[in-house]
Amino acid sequence: MSELQIIKKNALSPIEKLYSAHGLSWWPVIFFLPARLVFAFIAQALTAGIFAYRGSTNAWQDATAWWPVYSTITDILCLFTLVWLTKRESIKITDLFGAKGKDIFKQLAWTPIYLLAVAPTALLASIITQSYYGAALPPMIAVVNLPPAGQIYSLLIWPIVWVITEELVYLGYLLPRIEVLSGKTWVAVLVVIFFWGFQHLTMPFILDEQYLISRVLAATAAISSFPIAFLLGRRRLIPLICVHYLADLATAILILQ
Secondary structure, X not given: OOHHHHHHOOOHHHHHHHHHHOOOOOHHHHHHOOHHHHHXXXXXXXHHHHHHHOOOOOHHHHHHOOHHHHHHHXXXXXXXXXXXXXXXXXXXXXXXXXXXXXXXXXXXXXXXHHHHHXXXXXXXXXXXXXXXXXXXXXXXXXXXXXXXXXXXXXXXXXXXXXXXXXXXXHHHXXXXXXXHHHOOHHHHHHHHHHHHHHHHHHOOOOOOHHHHHHHHHHHHHHHOHHHHHHHHOOOOOHHHHHHHHHHHHHHHHHHHO
């Protein structure tokens, strides 16, 4: 099966026919838009509950120090939801990747080009963060305080699971469906950018106005080029996963400093 045939399984025309011919409801798609934000809050709340059970007097703050670890709960909840969402459309979650077998390696060759494409918005995100905190580490980095096992997990496991899940959620699943629902690609791009950036409000959730504003602004800037690069690059998802992994791996390394 060629790369083009695989991508077609998750293309606009089959999606449109599926929802119109079989009368599938759009509500699950719409409710899935803020899912990562909600799931991230739940994951942090569960972690805070553990700290409270163990006698912490400031359980929520203690939980924030573990966000690179408990964030995998967010990913697991998203992946289980994606399994259900794709099953109701008679496709598999793996179809959202748009590549299988040797085609994965063909897409990997595009990684340097995608890296150049998203570099300007990554720089913009850095400028936004520095405008708020200067040379100091932003709170989502400074707050992390993990034992050695947690540090290893945040370096080796968290970035991989995180980036694969995010790309599947926003680009593999939501973007083409919002395109079909709205009938306009630019509307789908703006919707995806908004929810993708806004999810960072709870990653982690720290009740500080400056942090919340800067976190959402910087995150939105950083990912704003991803849907555009995805569309201009003929919907190749694998290179963007690689690019996103490099960015989050850098974050994980910074956390360990």
